[in-house]
């Protein structure tokens with residue numbers, strides 16, 4: 001065991017030369033914990049840190065409200081595709097969901113209500129962008145520069161920095177020639193223009209992903225004509241949505257344990273998809289048959305049926321749910337366009353075969369930046385490189401989706417390899433927040449100023465994940481998806497059961513970290529060998545008892 005001291009001696013991966021911390025701009029505020037983003041993740045972190053006795057928590061949010069995804073995605077038909085009983089915080093059950101898949105306004109109202117009831121909103125700073133954050137090694141603090149309303153700048157010096165900046169937060173616009181010069185309105189699905197009336201107009205929707213299949217049936221009845229531009233046909237299974245009746249709602253409010261039982265049943269039902277995704281795609285045969293039946297029931301035209309039938313394994317791309325999408329494509333005023341888009345003119349869209357289709361409004365539903373998280377350009381680590389620069393070489397990688405070597409005291413929520421194709425991201429967020437809170441508790445209890453994951457531990461973790469990926473449907477299923485990065489690695493999804501992730505993140509495994517703190521701090525255990533599995537490292541509690 002080596003003694004933890006402050007600061008640590010330089011090692012191969014802690015260079016002697018450390019960059020100067022950024023100059024504070026405006027006033028500097030010392031805070032214990034700074035969280036970026038007020039979506040499900042940032043809110044959960046604030047609540048759980050408070051519950052753990054950490055009261056000096058600031059959440060910086062560039063939008064003007066909590067909600068993140070659910071504040072921004074207000075398009076017609078927006079709803080969750082994991083049942084709300086599961087897609088909600090375990091500690092804030094809501095007996096008032098109107099249906100199994102709640103619409104966006106209800107989810108946003110739920111997040112707002114939970115935030116108000118938690119009493120943590122006093123620490124939230126809205127309409128304020130985190131411009132840049134750099135690790136100041138001398139002070140063992142993150143120096144975070146923000147710009148608030150009116151351009152006012154505040155600099156925070158925080159002991160820990162948590163990124164809840166979102167995995168699907170920054171809209172990704174397609175690089176299509178002429179899009180900027182289009183004469184009508186163009187907007188991204190997550191920045192819906194409610195001032196644009198679609199009734200009686202010619203509308204194009206580009207993309208056939210999760211947002212598009214909710215938008216298309218919602219707007220098809222009112223528009224004059226709808227062109228849906230499809231690059232790859234998705235698998236779409238029936239939605240099986242159900243409104244909760246008055247009796248059922250009353251029972252959910254009054255019968256002890258009933259909501260919990262619903263939640264558990266949904267959880268295990270969803271978890272049963274995991275073997276098909278991560279091991280044997282053939283197990284998904286029943287779901288595939290349901291999807292094929294969905295096509296046959298929804299579409300009468302054989303050519304259209306063929307055009308929407310995917311040519312890859314179910315699960316390789318995100319599996320979508322809808323009963324209304326195929327009938328909307330089959331409607332008389334809708335055309336599915338499968339030719340690639342060549343360019344946009346001021347009045348229409350031209351496809352590769354030279355056909356120009358006139359259009360008044362273009363809705364871009366092409367998704368988000370997923371494998372190059374934009375927040376990483378704003379984070380500068382101990383050796384002066386941004387995380388974006390680090391990850392451009394290696395691809396995204398973080399130990400337990402949370403921590404990165406060279407970035408001490410930085411915790412990601414919804415970080416690399418924490419995404420799911422089948423279940424609730426809120427479950428993953430709560431798991432990661434438990435890890436964060438136990439790390440903070442460990443730092444407090446042992447007077448550690450800084451914890452930094454050992455590079456070899458992080459590498460072993462990522463290598464293990466990528467090895468597991470090889471047999472998943474995301475690699476073998478015969479599709480190119482947004483799950484994969486430019487190196488062909490799947491750095492977005494978690495390739496195991498979610499209960500395994502929960503177990504991995506239950507406690508902070510301090511032995512996987514280099515720590516530094518007061519001279520009388522308890523000793524830390526030596527580095528794990530590069531070949532040892534990260535899961536074998538003792539937890540903080542074990543380390544504390546052996547220290």
Ligand SMILES: Cc1cc2nc3c(=O)[nH]c(=O)nc-3n(C[C@H](O)[C@H](O)[C@H](O)COP(=O)(O)OP(=O)(O)OC[C@H]3O[C@@H](n4cnc5c(N)ncnc54)[C@H](O)[C@@H]3O)c2cc1C
Nearest residue numbers: 037039040041062068069080081082130165166169424425
């Ligand atoms: C349309 C849609 C439907 C979805 N449906 C489901 C579903 O049914 N089930 C499911 O599990 N998941 C779903 N997801 C995924 C969803 O994103 C996550 O479930 C969850 O909402 C992520 O929460 P978050 O807090 O991590 O991120 P977000 O909700 O994206 O919040 C991130 C916040 O960080 C803020 N931020 C970012 N950068 C900065 C900065 N530099 N400075 C200040 N603030 C910043 C953003 O403004 C935003 O408010 C869906 C996603 C979309 C887009």
